[in-house]
Amino acid sequence: MREARAFSPAGITSFFEIRDRHSDGRPFEDPARAGARGGGFIISRGVRTCVRLQPARKSRIRTRINNRWAPEATTTVSAVSRLLDICREKYNVTVDHQVSVPIGAGYGASAAGTLSAALAFAGAADLALSVNQIGRVAHAAEIANRTGLGGIGPLLTGGFVLSRKSGGPGIAVIDRIPVSPKMKVVSACVSPLSTKAVLRSQVLRKKINTLGGATFRAITRDLRPRNFMRASRAFAYGLNLMSPQTARLMELMNDDEAIGATQNMIGQAVHALAEAHVAESILRAVKKRFPKLAAFSCDLDFTGAHIL
Numbered sequence: 001m002r003e004a005r006a007f008s009p010a011g012i013t014s015f016f017e018i019r020d021r022h023s024d025g026r027p028f029e030d031p032a033r034a035g036a037r038g039g040g041f042i043i044s045r046g047v048r049t050c051v052r053l054q055p056a057r058k059s060r061i062r063t064r065i066n067n068r069w070a071p072e073a074t075t076t077v078s079a080v081s082r083l084l085d086i087c088r089e090k091y092n093v094t095v096d097h098q099v100s101v102p103i104g105a106g107y108g109a110s111a112a113g114t115l116s117a118a119l120a121f122a123g124a125a126d127l128a129l130s131v132n133q134i135g136r137v138a139h140a141a142e143i144a145n146r147t148g149l150g151g152i153g154p155l156l157t158g159g160f161v162l163s164r165k166s167g168g169p170g171i172a173v174i175d176r177i178p179v180s181p182k183m184k185v186v187s188a189c190v191s192p193l194s195t196k197a198v199l200r201s202q203v204l205r206k207k208i209n210t211l212g213g214a215t216f217r218a219i220t221r222d223l224r225p226r227n228f229m230r231a232s233r234a235f236a237y238g239l240n241l242m243s244p245q246t247a248r249l250m251e252l253m254n255d256d257e258a259i260g261a262t263q264n265m266i267g268q269a270v271h272a273l274a275e276a277h278v279a280e281s282i283l284r285a286v287k288k289r290f291p292k293l294a295a296f297s298c299d300l301d302f303t304g305a306h307i308l
Helices: 074-087 109-125 131-145 152-157 195-200 202-221 225-239 244-253 276-289
Strands: 002-019 035-055 060-065 091-099 160-165 173-176 184-191 260-263 268-274 294-299
Touching (some): 035 184, 035 202, 074 109, 091 109, 131 152, 152 160, 225 260, 244 276
Antiparallel strands (some): 184 268, 184 294
Protein backbone atom coordinates (compact mmCIF):
# COMPACT_ATOMS: atom_id res chain seq x y z
CA MET A 1 0.00 0.00 0.00
CA ARG A 2 1.22 3.50 -0.84
CA GLU A 3 0.41 6.44 1.39
CA ALA A 4 1.06 10.19 1.50
CA ARG A 5 -0.20 13.19 3.45
CA ALA A 6 -0.70 16.86 2.62
CA PHE A 7 -2.02 19.97 4.29
CA SER A 8 -3.88 22.89 2.80
CA PRO A 9 -4.74 25.98 4.80
CA ALA A 10 -8.30 27.21 4.62
CA GLY A 11 -9.11 30.42 2.80
CA ILE A 12 -11.65 33.10 3.76
CA THR A 13 -12.84 35.28 0.87
CA SER A 14 -13.84 38.83 1.83
CA PHE A 15 -15.13 39.96 -1.59
CA PHE A 16 -15.15 38.61 -5.14
CA GLU A 17 -16.12 39.18 -8.74
CA ILE A 18 -17.04 36.21 -10.96
CA ARG A 19 -14.84 35.82 -14.04
CA ASP A 20 -15.91 32.65 -15.88
CA ARG A 21 -17.47 33.96 -19.11
CA HIS A 22 -16.62 35.95 -22.22
CA SER A 23 -18.14 39.41 -22.67
CA ASP A 24 -20.93 37.88 -24.81
CA GLY A 25 -21.92 35.51 -21.99
CA ARG A 26 -20.30 32.34 -23.35
CA PRO A 27 -18.50 30.26 -20.68
CA PHE A 28 -14.73 30.02 -20.99
CA GLU A 29 -13.83 26.87 -22.93
CA ASP A 30 -10.81 26.29 -20.71
CA PRO A 31 -11.71 25.95 -17.00
CA ALA A 32 -8.13 26.92 -16.13
CA ARG A 33 -9.01 30.50 -17.17
CA ALA A 34 -12.25 30.65 -15.17
CA GLY A 35 -12.44 31.85 -11.60
CA ALA A 36 -12.77 35.13 -9.75
CA ARG A 37 -11.07 38.35 -8.85
CA GLY A 38 -11.20 39.09 -5.16
CA GLY A 39 -9.33 38.92 -1.92
CA GLY A 40 -9.14 37.51 1.57
CA PHE A 41 -7.08 35.57 4.08
CA ILE A 42 -5.29 32.23 4.09
CA ILE A 43 -5.45 30.96 7.66
CA SER A 44 -3.53 28.45 9.76
CA ARG A 45 -6.55 26.19 10.17
CA GLY A 46 -7.45 24.01 7.22
CA VAL A 47 -7.56 20.42 5.93
CA ARG A 48 -5.04 17.67 6.59
CA THR A 49 -5.49 14.78 4.15
CA CYS A 50 -4.12 11.26 3.98
CA VAL A 51 -4.37 9.32 0.70
CA ARG A 52 -3.87 5.55 0.62
CA LEU A 53 -3.47 3.61 -2.63
CA GLN A 54 -4.04 -0.13 -2.98
CA PRO A 55 -3.39 -1.70 -6.43
CA ALA A 56 -6.64 -2.99 -7.92
CA ARG A 57 -8.17 -4.33 -11.14
CA LYS A 58 -10.62 -1.44 -11.22
CA SER A 59 -10.17 1.95 -9.60
CA ARG A 60 -12.46 3.04 -6.80
CA ILE A 61 -12.39 6.21 -4.69
CA ARG A 62 -13.78 6.49 -1.18
CA THR A 63 -13.65 9.63 0.94
CA ARG A 64 -13.99 10.32 4.65
CA ILE A 65 -14.38 13.66 6.39
CA ASN A 66 -13.50 13.73 10.08
CA ASN A 67 -13.75 9.93 10.27
CA ARG A 68 -17.17 9.76 8.57
CA TRP A 69 -17.69 8.31 5.10
CA ALA A 70 -18.52 11.24 2.83
CA PRO A 71 -19.86 10.37 -0.66
CA GLU A 72 -20.87 14.04 -0.96
CA ALA A 73 -17.19 15.05 -1.39
CA THR A 74 -17.64 15.11 -5.17
CA THR A 75 -15.01 17.78 -5.83
CA THR A 76 -12.30 15.69 -4.19
CA VAL A 77 -13.47 12.64 -6.17
CA SER A 78 -13.38 14.62 -9.44
CA ALA A 79 -9.79 15.75 -8.86
CA VAL A 80 -8.57 12.30 -7.81
CA SER A 81 -10.34 10.71 -10.81
CA ARG A 82 -8.47 13.02 -13.15
CA LEU A 83 -5.15 12.18 -11.47
CA LEU A 84 -5.96 8.46 -11.80
CA ASP A 85 -6.38 9.04 -15.55
CA ILE A 86 -3.00 10.78 -15.66
CA CYS A 87 -1.13 8.07 -13.74
CA ARG A 88 -2.74 5.25 -15.83
CA GLU A 89 -2.71 2.86 -12.90
CA LYS A 90 -5.64 1.18 -11.13
CA TYR A 91 -6.02 1.78 -7.42
CA ASN A 92 -8.49 1.52 -4.61
CA VAL A 93 -8.11 5.06 -3.27
CA THR A 94 -9.02 6.04 0.28
CA VAL A 95 -9.02 9.77 1.02
CA ASP A 96 -9.19 10.82 4.67
CA HIS A 97 -9.86 14.52 5.31
CA GLN A 98 -9.42 16.03 8.77
CA VAL A 99 -11.14 19.44 8.57
CA SER A 100 -10.62 22.09 11.25
CA VAL A 101 -12.96 24.79 9.87
CA PRO A 102 -16.76 24.88 9.38
CA ILE A 103 -17.86 23.34 6.08
CA GLY A 104 -20.05 25.23 3.60
CA ALA A 105 -19.70 28.63 5.27
CA GLY A 106 -17.08 30.49 3.27
CA TYR A 107 -13.87 28.96 4.67
CA GLY A 108 -12.78 27.29 1.43
CA ALA A 109 -13.03 23.82 2.98
CA SER A 110 -13.88 22.24 -0.38
CA ALA A 111 -10.89 23.86 -2.10
CA ALA A 112 -8.56 22.98 0.77
CA GLY A 113 -9.78 19.39 0.85
CA THR A 114 -9.52 18.96 -2.91
CA LEU A 115 -6.08 20.54 -3.11
CA SER A 116 -4.65 18.57 -0.19
CA ALA A 117 -6.09 15.35 -1.64
CA ALA A 118 -4.58 16.09 -5.05
CA LEU A 119 -1.17 16.84 -3.54
CA ALA A 120 -1.28 13.71 -1.37
CA PHE A 121 -2.39 11.52 -4.29
CA ALA A 122 0.41 12.89 -6.47
CA GLY A 123 2.88 12.10 -3.69
CA ALA A 124 1.57 8.58 -3.11
CA ALA A 125 1.42 7.76 -6.84
CA ASP A 126 4.80 9.42 -7.53
CA LEU A 127 3.37 11.55 -10.36
CA ALA A 128 5.72 13.64 -12.47
CA LEU A 129 3.68 16.83 -12.05
CA SER A 130 4.50 20.31 -10.76
CA VAL A 131 2.56 21.92 -7.91
CA ASN A 132 0.84 24.26 -10.39
CA GLN A 133 -0.18 21.32 -12.60
CA ILE A 134 -1.64 19.50 -9.59
CA GLY A 135 -3.32 22.73 -8.51
CA ARG A 136 -4.94 23.19 -11.92
CA VAL A 137 -6.52 19.72 -11.62
CA ALA A 138 -8.00 20.76 -8.27
CA HIS A 139 -9.10 24.12 -9.73
CA ALA A 140 -10.90 22.43 -12.66
CA ALA A 141 -12.72 20.13 -10.21
CA GLU A 142 -13.89 23.15 -8.19
CA ILE A 143 -15.19 24.90 -11.32
CA ALA A 144 -16.94 21.76 -12.63
CA ASN A 145 -18.66 21.04 -9.31
CA ARG A 146 -19.49 24.71 -8.60
CA THR A 147 -18.04 24.49 -5.11
CA GLY A 148 -15.72 27.44 -5.67
CA LEU A 149 -14.37 29.87 -8.22
CA GLY A 150 -10.72 30.55 -7.67
CA GLY A 151 -9.57 29.47 -4.24
CA ILE A 152 -6.84 27.03 -5.24
CA GLY A 153 -4.22 29.60 -6.34
CA PRO A 154 -4.49 31.65 -3.13
CA LEU A 155 -4.21 28.46 -1.02
CA LEU A 156 -0.86 27.78 -2.68
CA THR A 157 0.23 31.39 -2.13
CA GLY A 158 -0.65 32.03 1.52
CA GLY A 159 -1.00 35.27 3.46
CA PHE A 160 -3.33 38.21 2.84
CA VAL A 161 -4.16 37.77 -0.84
CA LEU A 162 -5.60 39.80 -3.69
CA SER A 163 -6.43 37.93 -6.90
CA ARG A 164 -5.97 40.43 -9.71
CA LYS A 165 -6.65 38.00 -12.59
CA SER A 166 -8.84 34.90 -12.55
CA GLY A 167 -7.72 31.37 -13.32
CA GLY A 168 -6.00 28.34 -11.92
CA PRO A 169 -2.46 28.18 -10.50
CA GLY A 170 0.10 29.54 -12.95
CA ILE A 171 -2.59 31.47 -14.83
CA ALA A 172 -4.16 33.61 -12.14
CA VAL A 173 -2.31 36.74 -11.01
CA ILE A 174 -2.24 36.71 -7.22
CA ASP A 175 -0.79 39.56 -5.18
CA ARG A 176 -0.12 39.70 -1.45
CA ILE A 177 -1.02 42.65 0.74
CA PRO A 178 1.69 43.36 3.34
CA VAL A 179 0.55 42.57 6.86
CA SER A 180 2.33 41.71 10.10
CA PRO A 181 2.55 37.95 10.80
CA LYS A 182 1.46 38.85 14.34
CA MET A 183 -2.02 39.73 13.08
CA LYS A 184 -4.83 37.33 13.96
CA VAL A 185 -8.00 36.35 12.15
CA VAL A 186 -11.04 35.90 14.40
CA SER A 187 -14.02 34.12 12.91
CA ALA A 188 -17.42 32.79 13.93
CA CYS A 189 -19.92 30.73 11.94
CA VAL A 190 -23.71 30.99 12.13
CA SER A 191 -24.66 28.50 9.38
CA PRO A 192 -23.76 27.31 5.87
CA LEU A 193 -24.83 29.10 2.68
CA SER A 194 -24.93 27.23 -0.64
CA THR A 195 -22.25 28.40 -3.09
CA LYS A 196 -23.93 26.40 -5.87
CA ALA A 197 -27.26 28.17 -5.33
CA VAL A 198 -25.63 31.60 -5.45
CA LEU A 199 -23.66 30.79 -8.62
CA ARG A 200 -26.81 29.50 -10.37
CA SER A 201 -28.72 32.75 -9.82
CA GLN A 202 -28.29 35.15 -12.73
CA VAL A 203 -29.64 38.02 -10.63
CA LEU A 204 -27.08 37.40 -7.90
CA ARG A 205 -24.25 36.92 -10.41
CA LYS A 206 -24.97 40.34 -11.90
CA LYS A 207 -25.16 41.95 -8.47
CA ILE A 208 -21.93 40.27 -7.34
CA ASN A 209 -20.04 41.46 -10.40
CA THR A 210 -21.31 45.03 -10.16
CA LEU A 211 -20.42 45.28 -6.48
CA GLY A 212 -17.26 43.19 -6.82
CA GLY A 213 -15.86 45.36 -9.62
CA ALA A 214 -16.43 48.52 -7.59
CA THR A 215 -14.88 46.93 -4.51
CA PHE A 216 -11.83 45.76 -6.47
CA ARG A 217 -11.25 49.28 -7.79
CA ALA A 218 -11.67 50.82 -4.31
CA ILE A 219 -9.17 48.38 -2.81
CA THR A 220 -6.53 48.65 -5.53
CA ARG A 221 -6.52 52.44 -5.07
CA ASP A 222 -5.56 51.95 -1.40
CA LEU A 223 -4.10 48.56 -0.45
CA ARG A 224 -3.90 49.21 3.26
CA PRO A 225 -5.66 46.49 5.32
CA ARG A 226 -8.13 48.90 6.95
CA ASN A 227 -9.38 50.10 3.55
CA PHE A 228 -9.59 46.47 2.36
CA MET A 229 -11.84 45.53 5.28
CA ARG A 230 -13.95 48.68 4.95
CA ALA A 231 -14.55 48.10 1.22
CA SER A 232 -15.26 44.39 1.78
CA ARG A 233 -17.83 45.23 4.45
CA ALA A 234 -19.58 47.60 2.03
CA PHE A 235 -19.60 44.73 -0.51
CA ALA A 236 -21.25 42.43 2.05
CA TYR A 237 -23.92 44.99 2.95
CA GLY A 238 -24.62 45.67 -0.73
CA LEU A 239 -24.92 41.98 -1.58
CA ASN A 240 -27.42 41.57 1.29
CA LEU A 241 -27.00 37.82 1.84
CA MET A 242 -26.65 38.24 5.61
CA SER A 243 -29.12 36.72 8.02
CA PRO A 244 -30.10 39.01 10.92
CA GLN A 245 -27.86 37.02 13.26
CA THR A 246 -24.88 37.29 10.88
CA ALA A 247 -25.45 41.06 10.70
CA ARG A 248 -25.47 41.32 14.50
CA LEU A 249 -22.34 39.19 14.70
CA MET A 250 -20.54 41.38 12.18
CA GLU A 251 -21.39 44.55 14.07
CA LEU A 252 -20.12 42.99 17.31
CA MET A 253 -16.85 41.86 15.72
CA ASN A 254 -16.21 45.20 14.03
CA ASP A 255 -14.50 46.35 17.21
CA ASP A 256 -13.14 49.91 17.32
CA GLU A 257 -9.61 48.58 17.83
CA ALA A 258 -9.84 45.92 15.10
CA ILE A 259 -8.65 46.50 11.54
CA GLY A 260 -12.16 45.53 10.49
CA ALA A 261 -14.71 42.73 10.16
CA THR A 262 -16.89 41.48 7.32
CA GLN A 263 -18.92 38.50 6.12
CA ASN A 264 -17.34 35.34 4.70
CA MET A 265 -18.01 34.84 1.01
CA ILE A 266 -20.03 32.74 0.67
CA GLY A 267 -21.40 31.83 4.12
CA GLN A 268 -23.35 32.95 7.15
CA ALA A 269 -20.07 33.61 8.97
CA VAL A 270 -17.91 36.60 9.85
CA HIS A 271 -14.17 37.22 10.04
CA ALA A 272 -12.17 40.04 11.61
CA LEU A 273 -8.53 41.08 11.29
CA ALA A 274 -6.94 42.35 14.49
CA GLU A 275 -3.80 42.46 16.59
CA ALA A 276 -3.45 39.56 19.04
CA HIS A 277 -4.75 41.31 22.19
CA VAL A 278 -7.72 42.78 20.31
CA ALA A 279 -8.47 39.39 18.71
CA GLU A 280 -8.68 37.83 22.16
CA SER A 281 -11.12 40.52 23.27
CA ILE A 282 -13.30 40.04 20.17
CA LEU A 283 -13.35 36.26 20.62
CA ARG A 284 -14.40 36.60 24.27
CA ALA A 285 -17.20 38.99 23.30
CA VAL A 286 -18.47 36.62 20.59
CA LYS A 287 -18.44 33.60 22.92
CA LYS A 288 -20.28 35.59 25.60
CA ARG A 289 -23.02 36.90 23.31
CA PHE A 290 -23.25 33.92 20.94
CA PRO A 291 -22.18 30.92 23.06
CA LYS A 292 -23.54 28.30 20.64
CA LEU A 293 -21.58 29.49 17.60
CA ALA A 294 -18.36 27.91 16.37
CA ALA A 295 -15.82 30.68 17.01
CA PHE A 296 -12.03 30.72 16.91
CA SER A 297 -8.92 32.87 16.53
CA CYS A 298 -5.95 31.80 14.41
CA ASP A 299 -2.84 32.98 12.61
CA LEU A 300 -2.40 33.73 8.94
CA ASP A 301 -0.69 30.97 6.96
CA PHE A 302 2.20 32.29 4.86
CA THR A 303 3.41 28.88 3.62
CA GLY A 304 0.50 27.64 1.54
CA ALA A 305 -0.57 24.08 0.74
CA HIS A 306 2.16 21.43 0.77
CA ILE A 307 2.95 17.73 1.04
CA LEU A 308 3.80 16.65 4.58
